[in-house]
Amino acid sequence: MEYVSPEGLRLDGRRPMEMRQIRAEIGAVSKADGSAVFEMGNTKVIAAVYGPREVQNRSQQLSDQALVRCEYSMANFSTGDRMRKPKGDRRSIEISLVIRQTMEECILTHLMPRSQIDIYVQVLQADGGTRSACINAATLALADAGIPMRDLVTSCSAGYLNSTPLLDLNYVEDSAGGPDITVGILPKLDKVTLLQMDSKLPIDILENVMQLATEGCKAIANYIREILLENTKELEYRRGS
Amino acid sequence: MLHNKSFVKKTKGGKVMKQVREHYLRDDIYCGTPSCTVCDSSGARLSDSASTILVVDTNVVLNQIDLLENSAIDDVVVLSIVLEEVKNKNMSVYNRLRAICSNSNRKFFVFSNEYHRDTYVKEMSGETKNDRNDRAIRVAAQWYQKHLGGAVKVLLVTNDKENKRKASEEGICAETVESYVKSLDRPDLLDLLVRPSSEDAEMEDVEDHRPSKRKVIYSEHKPMSEITSGLHRGIYHQGKLRVNRYNPFEAYVGSESIGDEIIIYGRSNMNRAFDGDIVAVELLPEDQWQGEKSLSIVGEEDEDEDEDVHLAPNSADDAPRTTPQQGSTGVTNAGSSRPSGRIVGIIKRNWHSYCGSLEPMPMPGGSRGVAYALFVSKDRRFPKIRIQTRQLENLLDKRIMVSVDSWDRQSRYPSGHYVRTIGEIGDRDTESEVVLIENDINSRPFSAQVLACLPPLPWSVSSEDLSIPFRQDLRHLRVFSVDPPGCKDIDDALHCYALPNGNFEVGVHIADVTNFVFPGTPLDDEASQRGTSVYLVERRIDMLPKPLTEDVCSLRSDVERLAFSVIWEMTPEADIISTRYTKSVIKSAAALSYVEAQARMDDSRLMDPVTTDLRNMNSLAKKMRLRRIERGALTLASAEVKFQIDTETHDPLDIGMYQIREANQMVEEFMLAANVSVAQQILKSFPLCSLLRRHPTPTKEMLEPLLRVSAAIGLNLDVSSSKALADSLDLAVGGDPYFNKLIRILATRCMSQAVYFCSGDLSPPEYHHYGLATPLYTHFTSPIRRYADVIVHRLLAASIGISKLPSVFQDRLQLTSIADNLNYRHRNAQMAGRASVELHTLIYFRKRPTDTEARIVKIRSNGFFVFVPKYGIEGPVYLTTRAEKGSGEWYVDEQEQKIKKMDGSLSYSILQTVQIHMEVVEPQPNRPKLQLTLI
């Protein structure tokens, strides 16, 4: 199968190093302390954050830092086939864990001991790269909730098909069965906090693909900063009026 | 700009699902003309001064790819929608089109119209996909015209009437292929056009002079739906058709559904199928299974197919298939009740271009016009093909290539069109090229990308090479090589030292090719595709570029070279005590020829170190060889021919059998041992992804011809195991010295050839190499000229921990396909080598009619086949002329394998020596052939 034409175009018309169109919106769930919708192409994710608040289950309370919990789910309509996925299947648990660990890494949990932060992410539409979209949405929602963070954490995937490193795989490319990696970074600190890969890649190629994914993360970080800035300006404006 | 394409798709479960795909439209897709002021011209492919630019429609690409491949057609814009449609309809045409587009000598430009913001068209409601795509093509053509302005004419070439009409309405210049080619005033290009089938009626008279008018010759092909349901219900069987190379009226379909080969006899049962087609077969009623045997060997109806003189076969794969004849040797006819069938439909065609020549015919009056001619493929597996041409006069004495277009029920032969001329028939260069084309051998020069992978030249061992910890410095060893005279690609060298404990250290040093050929590089891909070097009589087609083959890798004498070494400690009885493998640096002390090495060993006055080494090695090799033979390894024999070639004219000066000396056997013995050691080592490390070589045990059926001969001459052969066979071959001593060799030659040609395979695909008992009587074998010793050895070098390096295994070894499917390709290339290289020898034999005897001795190897109803030991050829000798065929003067005694005259005055028996006369005759102009007659 040809995923990159000799003219250098992917099946959806992108070039190998191009990301899909990204879009973000803050404050979609008014009840939550912070929330955001994040889209990467046709992948659309909503995230809501509650907290910091009192720990619900006292036995889980941590005396020196905040407890971060994460729940990931996929809307039944998200993939188009009306398959019912049981809540708490293995994949969901794994992704919940990945998101929690990634977010924990950037939240300044020691500033909020004996409290609890809940992150809910739901995939509304899936077209590849859901993991990254979830992390990006969660970052925005946390920022919206005003939770102190070390840095923004952003994520992007990249793969390797037809001997070409490809940025931000969509569903068709993702299901090609080639190697793909998901990278999460703290852009200001220039630190990688997440690296997931589900097949083998020779080390020199891995470096290239990872480099590409990291570039993607940086671009997303710039975009998220813009959105946050815009949002703050809007808030200032509202307050001012 | 972003578009969401939504469409409905059926899922595997049969549910219908709406799919939404993103589709990005761009503004950075350029027009491909170098002079364009708007576009970025760095990727431009069209010519600067083009006055006309062609936009081709999908149907033109699909039908006229031969025309597009001709360099007269240039400045063509290929739209991405056209590529997509072609890809969906015909992958092979797609690949050819892609090859033209990427050829830097051609001016074909791919315009990604589907992603260009101005040329993307959305499907309108009620519009079919086809109509939408036609519209997309027109929109793109219009865009080009507007974009390039009046200076350049944009011409849409389409054979779709509707599309052409709409184009004209929309103000686009449009023409059919025919009218465009006519406007070029190049009559030879017209030959390349595929005829629409409506012209068939006119061509009828050429193929058939009898008064029959459009009579139906073949039965109808069943529609695909019926075939599918028939396959499903088990009344039809699917498989690939393989036509007997020596008898085109007999073909086989290997069917998985009945687990056996189905035999198809005759053109009418073959029902227009070609060799390589995927076909659906219906079994004939069982009582018809034997009925059509009489058709075999010579001729069907008016098609006279002569048996030609060939090089004697070296294995069962070269020899004509022998269908066991009923009642022969008194055995039951269990072997002959093989299922026969007829073809009811063709699931996938395997048509391509064929090499051959036109059947000689008188020039029609008014030679300027269109003539119809029959094309005869050089490969006899393919039927004659009728073509029309405007250059008959030019083509009659040429080797040409022809493509097939169609084959309808009323035509005895398929129709096709001329593709190109190779050269004059009989000309050595032309015929050599035919040999290469027929065997799918790539003899093109290496591309710039491939050559870019070479190390900087001149190359020499650097201090860096020496400082690599795993590379051992063996330059102090007295290493030497023994090869055929004039060998430039020296793969292997040897050393042999006496150790203080009385044992010997023996080393086999193989060129370290993988130090220069890295996985995944263009150089590696090219070598993998070529698979092997090809040796023709007068030239060599290398697997690796010449600097590597003849210099950098070649273990030449007196220069330092990198090697991969296998080093044993052996007892004086040639038992291996230990084996180690290492990359090394060596400096060969001498590059000997077999003759020189032999002469040194034989000359008792010589006591120099190299000669002593040779003698030590030879004595070890003899012991190893003896032990191998005791295990049951077969000493097989083949008749290898050697030409002496005139260095000026490249014509053969002398011809004779290749003489095998002890020195050859000595080198061979150590190579075998190295290959076996390496096979054990890599399999131990990589049980699932090693590349090994196996030689299947011949079946009883395969040995049948040998047994029939031995029974007739009263020789008792035990074929129950390779050991038993080897022993009884040793005992087969007849009245004359050549008898034993002859029996061995006959035995050898009953065996199939050894093949490469991936160890994960078979179970260990199947790894067995019958001929060498070893449970494991591989190829390690010739990486300069065989790609299998390159793979094995990588496996060995990984197994001793000095490099990691390339990623391809994790993909078993890919590994299997590499092994398949190597087998295919290997086979083709051998066939090409043989064809080249046949060609030179013909050239040699053209001026030298010869009388010689021959042995009868096969009895036929009208004569027999003889083997000519001196020249290694085999061919028919007729006792009756064709005209008196079946006059009943002669009869065959199957039991005794004799052909006898009715009146008892004369008889010839199998293996008998006869005197024959060899001469090149030309029964038809420009069709020389070697003829054998009794003196």
Ligand SMILES: [Zn+2]
């Ligand atoms: Zn332009």
